[in-house]
Amino acid sequence: MPASTTKLTQVELPYLIVGQGIAGSLLAWHLEKANQPYLIIDNHHQTSASKIAAGIINPITGRRFVKSWMIDTFLPFAKSTYQEIEAQLDIQVWKDMDIIRFFMSNAEGNNWLTKTTWEGYDKYLKEEKNADFLHQFINDESGFGTVVGAKVDLGKVVKNFQSHFQKKGVLLSELFDYEQLIVERNQVRYKEITARKVIFCEGFAAFKNPWFAHLPYESAKGEALIIRIPNLQTPDIIKKHFFIVPLEDDLFWFGSNYEWDDLSNEPTEIGRNYLEKELKQILKVKYEVVDHLAAVRPVLKDRRPAIGLHPTNSNIAFFNGLGTKGTSIAPYWANEMTLFLTEGKEIPKEVNVQRFKLPVEAN
Template identity: 40%
Template sequence: MTSVDYIIVGQGIAGTMLSWSLWKAGKKVLVIDDAKFNSASRVAAGIINPVSGRRFEPAWMYDTIYPFARDAYQQVSDILQVPVLTERRLWNVFPSQQMYDAFMKKAGGGQYTSLPEQPEYEDILDQPYGAAIVKGATVNLRELLPAWRQFLAGMGALLETHLELSALEVTATGIRYGDIAAKKIIFCDGMATAKNPWFSKLTFLPNKGEVLMVRVPGLHTADIIKKSITLVPYGPELFWAGSSFVWDYTDDLPTGRQREVLEKSLQQLLKVPYTVETQLAAVRPSGNDRRPMIGMHPEMPAVGIFNGLGTKGCSLAPFMAAHFTEVLAGNALLMPEVDINRYFNISRG
């Protein structure tokens, strides 16, 4: 019999940062992950963008969550010896005069944005309305996830299998799964949670994103480039180009329709030829109110969830994982905005 404090189901960015945070707090964790090839975290480019929308408004809680994330990813990087967070410029091409004007109305942007001192990418990008520079970053999910997985495996804290809900026993004293006993189980299983009957009251608004991996001869940059499509450098002349948002879909696989949409956006951005190498697709685990879904089940205190990271998994996961760790230790109350009790109509009174 293996005994642990926490079973964590799923090792996307949510399960990675929660298991890291609990492990750092001295808890014994066991991560169970079935390595779904197109989980959201395996398809995402890991962009952290401080602003969003036409008005370049700062993202929710950004001033708090970003410094926290930067520090946490640095600590993870030191332990795993892989580069995790890279701060980089986000070259934000204005799609119209209207967008440029809206940006200028806000005195050239604000804390996270500025205008370039001179034009750049003139031979490569179609940018008649110019561009703004945003202070962005990327999280190197391609190295972080396997490196943390290997670290977990090295301390006997990883089970590479699909957790079957039907084989899970929830008792008064905790959790049993085969020969594993745990005080608590926390589901970090992304969109799979939508099928979990214990959390059927949570309102997911999942959306599918598709991405192309493209080669752009002559484009050498460390910047993220964004117009209606975003390019993230992945290797010499190789870019992640995405991503679409589709709410009405039948499966989580790449489609010809979205390839057309993505290629159209690429053609509107690039003045130079490119080649498509592969196409990827995944579903974002978004909640209806765009806030994380965190907490222990109100009627089953041994069963919890850490999910709903939506489009912002990389910026939200470190802070929210640390917050949940404090809550689980009894040192804090969950922030009401992320507390799953909002779906169970339970108010704090």
């Protein structure tokens, strides 16, 4: 392992990881548990969705109240992973939380009632919940139901992993320059580093990666507001089209929107106006905006993660496409990716990056 993050001399490793968002962090953590040396390169989280995400795990989503993909597997796996990390890094990041879901119409409320009787949905949906005090704060036309969910402080996870990796001397804080990667038959070389594999975890910025430029990216920018709502004290997440997530004291995370044309990380006036317009319709009371955040979610066209090896070069790997649900799905897939790398466990086709074919001339 390199002793310093600033003065690297000749370094030989099994794995070089690019990107230290939730994907790169969890992958490195699993490799560490499997006694596999690694080095991470990250550009100070310059484009990190993980740093600003609300970290909500919402098992029942959409207007039709559909169970989230593989949630029965992902949720318990995520809980035990984050709790293990809490113990190791001495932090608190996981919270079981109810989501008070306000209905947009009476029909939605009826649909909800039906869903509460479906097998497999009952553990995530509660009919009864004493949250009537919310009527002082929230405009409610059609009632609400309760989803049993959770929240993870993803920003805290990534920040604490950053310190952990720095202390171990395995984090190099700089922009990875694709042009300097030399791919040889059994290894890759990057400046002074020689690795068996480079694993790219750059989040939405992967569209700039020449080895994975052929993927059908549909990344979506999201903006969020940090707001103060005086006197609103609730242990629950409120969902009315948007999410209002309790942080500390009377501060809340509010968001977020979806924007596909502007993929910068900058908060915009258009975004803020849009969010505030929605907020005014939801809230009956005054609020104050204390911060405005933006980042881009790494989304692929088929809304599935993309993990595994480059189609023609087995020294180059990918762990990305966590989309809108990185909090719940990253723990499980980081473990599967590690099992693939260390034990050759097969990656399911649905998430294998090789489901996307290279253009013919590149083969």
